[in-house]
Amino acid sequence: MTHTVREGYTGSGPGAITPDGCPVELYLRLPVGDEPDIVERAAPAGAGVLELGCGPGRITRPLLRRGFTVTAVDESPEMLEHIHGARTVCSPIETLELDERFDVVLLASFLVHAAGPGVRDGLLRACRRHVADDGCVLIQREAADRHEDLPKEREIEGGLIRVVSSDPVRPGVRSVHVECVFPDARWTQTFLSCPLTDEEFERALAQAGLVVDGYLTEDRTWARARPV
Known part of the structure; x- marks a missing residue:
């Protein structure tokens, strides 16, 4: 159906x-890639991580095993049912308003490329709202x-x-x-x-109050940003 x-x-x-077309049972089968390794290299040991668009926990679980404290956010309650060991928040990313900030905000799964009026700006502003002044935002981009x-x-x-x-x-x-x-x-x-070209990506971050601190992979599909 x-x-x-x-x-x-x-x-x-x-x-x-889910509301953005993700089949929950499929995402339960998808294997984890190198995302936890990238986060571990880019973030302080044991950091508090706000994972935006966590799905059923494909990245959440290995981050917990590596000693990170994770707050997992998704707008799908069916996805969040599969998260164990992390605090969960059911909310669209764009409207998320937690009264706290985090060492690391994680925006993976190419969400920065999401389309729709103001959607990307809303995602990045949510990252900026929730990252600590001395923290970082880790963003996964599409390959060229x-x-x-x-x-x-x-x-x-x-x-x-x-x-x-x-x-x-x-x-x-x-x-x-x-x-x-x-x-x-x-x-x-x-x-x-x-x-998004590099220039378009960096311009979108700047509009949300973020600046690229560096690209974390040779193919530039992962970037670390800091609050301005």
């Missing part, structure tokens, strides 16, 4: 679908070739993820369609993405 969620965002397949040479696919444990298409829908915004196939289930997800 196909579930219609936000305009431009859809998901299909077994189980709950993410929307090129499609379709392309990669194998994960037990399944296959295929980026089928990335089509322009209006200036600066693309509609990306992904299929995830396992022997026992198949999911699809369609979402909007705003590709």
Whole structure:
């Protein structure tokens, strides 16, 4: 069954679908990558981390094992049901208002590319509101070739993820369609993405009161920002 969620965002397949089209049961199967290693290298040991858009805890769990204290935020209660050992907050990122600030704010999963009127600015301003004056914001970006040479696919444990298409829908915004196939289930997800050059990315941060402190990976897909 196909579930219609936000305009431009859809998901299909077994189980709950979040407002931005993410199939919860699919995200439970996705393996963790090098995200915890990147956070560990960029953040003070044992830091308090505000993880924005945590999903079902793919990154949360390894951060907890490494001694970080995590506050996990997601707008989907179905995602948060799978978080254990961390404080959870059910809220859209843009409207999050916690009366505290954190050593590290984590905005992973390419959320900085989210489309919609004022969405990216809202995400980055939430980062700025919640980062300590001497803290940092860690942001995951799309690779420069993410929307090129499609379709392309990669194998994960037990399944296959295929980026089928990335089509322009209006200036600066693309509609990306992904299929995830396992022997026992198949999911699809369609979402909007705003590709950003380094200059556009840094300008968006500056408008939110943040400045890039450095790029953490050779492909520049991870950046550390500081409050101005």
